[in-house]
Amino acid sequence: MTTTLTKPPTPEDAPTKRQGAKAGRAGGHMHAGPIAYIILALFTIGSLFPLVWTAIAASRDNNRLAQTPPPFWFGGGLFDKLELAWDNANMGEAMVNTTLVAGTSAITIVLLSTIAGFAFAKLRFRGRGALLLIVIGTMMVPPQLMIIPLYMVVAELGWTDQLQAVILPSLVNAFGVFFMRQYLVQALPDEVIEAARVDGASSWRVVWHVVFPAARPAMAVLGMLMFVQTWNDFLWPFLVLTQTGSPTVQVAVAGLGRGFTPDQSLIMAGALLGTLPLLIVFAIFGKQIVGGIMQGAVKG
């Protein structure tokens, strides 16, 4: 069995190796030198250090934070402080709220973007080009232009402090439509749609049985990106959820910083709590998220 396994690769291996060596000489596929590794190490430390230091500061008390030199290593109070921040900022409720908001938004955006992206990528209809231009144009409009009337509408409907006030406006997501369109143009062959048509499938059945399966990888990436974005959204939730009823995590964290003598270490504990869920997601799905962002970049 071992012989059959080792034998076949040898003749195929030689040419691929030679090709690899040839590509290695040119441009972007050279091996990195030590300087490159040093620069990367510096930037990696720079990226991670503020996060690690958030945990260090949260593990120390305020007196220690008001001394020089600042602490460089963990103290013993991390879990006490996390618990205190959890209670003070009503973090349990905030987490549930934010998960609800980010989850609902992400799922809805992904579904709406996929069917709209499919229509723009694969169906022919009058006004397709113009409508797609409008979609791209809406990406340019700053959110500050929206908040004043939206705030009035929300106040009029009595939605202040209610989660739908945060969810509904976040569903307008041109990026998602564009992202799915770019993906489906390439990933979904016209022949597959035609085959389903010949079998007599209606458009909705095509979406359900052909488009959704083909779009699944991109839907997962878009879902994660949208979850992160909605989870971290600050301006709008900060405006409509101010009455301290049911804030999102970001509003709760920002609220810890108020007051004239704020408890710095408590603030850090809150910031850590608000960031931790996403960091865990990134640690697990980091590779897929990186791939998704890069994929969206090339096609966009």
Next chain:
Amino acid sequence: MSARHDIAAPPAKEGGAAPARPPATKAPDADKRRRDRLSRRWQRDLRWSPYAFVSPFFLLFLAFGLFPLIYTAWASLHSVELTAPNDMEWVGLRNYTRLLDDEFFWNAAQNTLTIGIISTVPQLLMAMGLAHILNYKLRASTFYRVAMLAPYATSIAAASLVFVLLFGRDYGMINWALNAVGIDNIDWQNDKWPSQFAVSTIVIWRWTGYNTLIYLAAMQAIPQDLYESAALDGASRWRQFIHVTLPSLRPTILFTVVVSTIGATQLFGEPLLFDPNKGASGGPEHEFQTLGLYLYEQGWVNLHLGRASAIAWSMFLILIVIGVINYVISRRLRASS
């Protein structure tokens, strides 16, 4: 590829002739009617379902995008208080003319511009350099990419609050490090240039990794033979970067510049949370008050929604002007090359 596309297209154009079995001439009348009805439904489906598929987005856009846009323009021509949003008094262009004489508006515009420049330019340059390094063959390349993306996963609120501590005047780590090399304490939260630098640092920290990945993706899409022929012509690595990499990246660079410009114009959370007095004034003397923050102060602290709307539309107009300039420059560049 286009040829294949054309072959696939006709059935759709002809309104779903795809199941084009010639009508059976000998079929009884009832059967024919049934088939006609099916075919009509089929055609209706093909014709209208695209609109059904895009309509949710556009309905939401009408309600939460276009309507607010127009309403903001309308509100900017009125005097409206936040406490009585339905009580509107027509004032014409006065909200705009007042802005022209408003030193705080110009201060905020200037701050937005300078913070925008000192956050965007170094950020994109570093991202470009990092992407170039990441494009080499590396050990543990995924690790660097994920690590650099960690700030992107951090919220504005969390990041700003941490940097407030790191930039603390008396006990902050950055001043401590500067002391170690003989520089006196800098008041990062109250002095104009240091505070703008500090706010920019938060932006740079959060977005450099993301932009790096976008540049890296574009670099990986550059065909390898471009480098090979450049190498054959004797071009050094640096000249390859200048003459092959940069021109190929031009659309991507334009994209990141546009996105960063939009982000910089809207900057709000970072300066709000960096303020030592927890106010919306962007520092005790408006040192780092951005347009987004000034809009918030006018609308939600001073309760002047009309004036806030005028600021919002001014920001939009500024963005349009920047967009046009961007477009002209990129066309020039394309024409010259």
